[in-house]
Amino acid sequence: MKRRLLTATAIAAAAALALTACGSTQEASDASPSAAKITVTDAQGTKVTLDGPAKKVVGTEWNVVEDLETLGVAPAGVADVKGYSQWDSKVPLTGDPKDIGTRGEPSTDTIASIAPDLIVATTDLKDSVITQLRKIAPTIVIASAKSGAQLETIKDTLDLIAEATGTTAKADTVWKALEDKIADGKQEIADAGKAGTKVAFADGGTSCRTRSRSVRTRRARSSVRSTRSSGSRTPGPARASRATRRTASARPTSRD
Numbered sequence: 001m002k003r004r005l006l007t008a009t010a011i012a013a014a015a016a017l018a019l020t021a022c023g024s025t026q027e028a029s030d031a032s033p034s035a036a037k038i039t040v041t042d043a044q045g046t047k048v049t050l051d052g053p054a055k056k057v058v059g060t061e062w063n064v065v066e067d068l069e070t071l072g073v074a075p076a077g078v079a080d081v082k083g084y085s086q087w088d089s090k091v092p093l094t095g096d097p098k099d100i101g102t103r104g105e106p107s108t109d110t111i112a113s114i115a116p117d118l119i120v121a122t123t124d125l126k127d128s129v130i131t132q133l134r135k136i137a138p139t140i141v142i143a144s145a146k147s148g149a150q151l152e153t154i155k156d157t158l159d160l161i162a163e164a165t166g167t168t169a170k171a172d173t174v175w176k177a178l179e180d181k182i183a184d185g186k187q188e189i190a191d192a193g194k195a196g197t198k199v200a201f202a203d204g205g206t207s208c209r210t211r212s213r214s215v216r217t218r219r220a221r222s223s224v225r226s227t228r229s230s231g232s233r234t235p236g237p238a239r240a241s242r243a244t245r246r247t248a249s250a251r252p253t254s255r256d
Contacts, residue, residue, distance in 0.1 A: 040163050043123060043143040043156070050138055053166025054118035060106045060133075061122045064142065066091045067158050068120070070174055070237060071167040077114045079103040105129070112136045118164055140164055154237060178237040 036052040058077035059065040062084050068075045074095035078084055081099040085092065098114055101107035104124070111119065111133065119139040121130055133139045142157045155175060162171035189195055 038164060038166070040140060040160060042140040042160065044141045046141065048138050048140050048164075050118060050164060054116075054138075054164050056114065056117045057165065058100060058111050058114060058116045058119045058137075060100070060120065060125060061103055062087055063157070064120045064122065064161070065093070067161045067237075068165070069094060071158075071162055071165060071170050073165045073167065076116055077111055079106050106133075108132045108136060120161060120164075158237060174237050 038050045038052065039047055040050075041047050055073070056076045057068055057073055059068055059075050060079050062079070065075050065078050065084055066088055069091045075093070075097050076095075077100045078093065078097040079100050080103055081093065081097060083103075098110060100110045100114075106125075106129070108129075116137045119133050119137050121133055121139055121141050122144050123141060124144045125133075125141075130139065130141060140160060142160060143153055146153045158171050158175065159168070162168045189197075
């Protein structure tokens with residue numbers, strides 16, 4: 001009998017320890033939300049704090065939407081859904097994003113109805129519109145295309161969106177793939193004995209600008225230049241890598 005009592009006591013003690021452990025786990029779980037907060041600084045120098053990686057995101061410009069899809073984040077709201085699908089077939093929309101209106105004048109009422117965790121806008125929007133967006137949800141603003149710094153702008157945009165959505169590892173993989181394609185394109189040009197040759201480059205569309213520059217000085221810029229007349233969008237990594245392949249296979253021209 002005594003042995004049985006000791007055994008029962010041991011079992012009770014073990015159960016008490018188990019309950020204590022469960023209590024400790026609960027406390028740690030309750031503390032996790034504050035530890036998951038994310039603070040990023042956007043292109044305007046504004047610090048934006050999120051409760052955690054954004055999952056329900058609205059993009060007001062197409063290059064932003066492409067970056068979200070590339071990072072595996074299906075946007076909840078997209079400006080001019082039909083137009084995006086025509087502009088970018090390389091990275092199609094997933095899910096069922098709500099159309100928030102035009103890229104220049106997104107509907108703040110529609111965006112508010114989505115109740116997003118994050119809004120990603122660009123410096124193309126008026127300050128008054130961005131102010132309204134910040135009242136709806138945390139909003140980060142990315143820089144529009146910068147002449148002479150296209151690759152840098154693409155990477156800054158991708159990294160900022162990745163940080164806000166908790167997808168930095170994916171962003172690293174995407175960027176490495178782009179760098180590899182650029183390197184391959186440069187090597188193809190060199191192997192063909194065309195390094196330094198002037199070419200006429202046009203990124204298709206109903207309206208485009210044809211430029212003639214040295215391949216050596218343009219090999220990075222031409223891969224990322226958005227030439228559509230509808231706006232100063234800097235394309236995402238997917239469209240940039242596709243442009244790189246076209247540049248590598250471009251035929252020389254006698255134009256200066």
